[in-house]
Amino acid sequence: MKLSAYRALARLALRGALTVRARCRIARERALCVFDAAEQLGVEVRFAAINSLGGMYERQSNVILLPSERPRGRQAFTCAHELGHWYFGHGTRLDRLLEIDEAGASEPEELLASMFAGYLLMPARAVETAFARRQWNPSSATPFDIYVVATQLGVGYETLVRHLQLSLDLIPDERARELLKTNPRAIRASLLDDTPAGSLLIVADSAWGDVPIDLQVGDVAIVPKGARVEGKNVRPFTSTRCGEAFEAYAPGISRVESDDAAWASFIRVARKHYSGRSVFRHLADPDDFSP
16 A cells, blocks of 8 residues: 555545544543543444454444454554444455454555544553653653553553554554564563453553543452442452552442542453343443342
């Protein structure tokens, strides 16, 4: 593809992503939950055991279908990719994982959808704000810094590194290669020795903002020391150098607030590998709790 055509697609994707954010009344500097945004736009999102596929947008029923057992960052990017197909009127799409990974290098519509996904989840202002609030600089950020910002934006570690490098031009190629040598599992292990296998670890610091902390049963969230957690969906797990760790215990919604009341957020817990409509993923089940 010619550079001029590539740039034209990038401009189209950026305009589309910012238009969607405006429709949802989500400012450019804020992180967002793409599943909630899709539902707000009238596009139903469903999780299902279809892990042989990357994702699907079905135009007639206006439904996005996502694999229930994929990593959360992967699910979010795929949802945003399929939402791109919806926004640009591409019709029903059944995407393989490899097609999304390669950003549809041989097909303009797939490339456009992936560009849209990147700009929707990680617009420049949201990325820069996430780093600036922590007094970090993307060009000198450590793997830990990248990991924290990636979880806030709801994307994978590698996805954010590539976006900083290729789309936002905030880190040079050499720095991107260095960052990609670090496995996110090693970052999690450095924070918490006994993180449950296959679980997500989120570091929700005082710069997290107002986006909900979304977990599945068995996942762990680290919140600032002294923070108050209200609700019975998470329980104390252990103390870490970054704060207090809480384990997601049962589906439902809890709330966390810093000790000085300067920051608060909801902690939303879904079942492990939840299948069903995204709007119901946090519904509490009384049978999950002991009397």
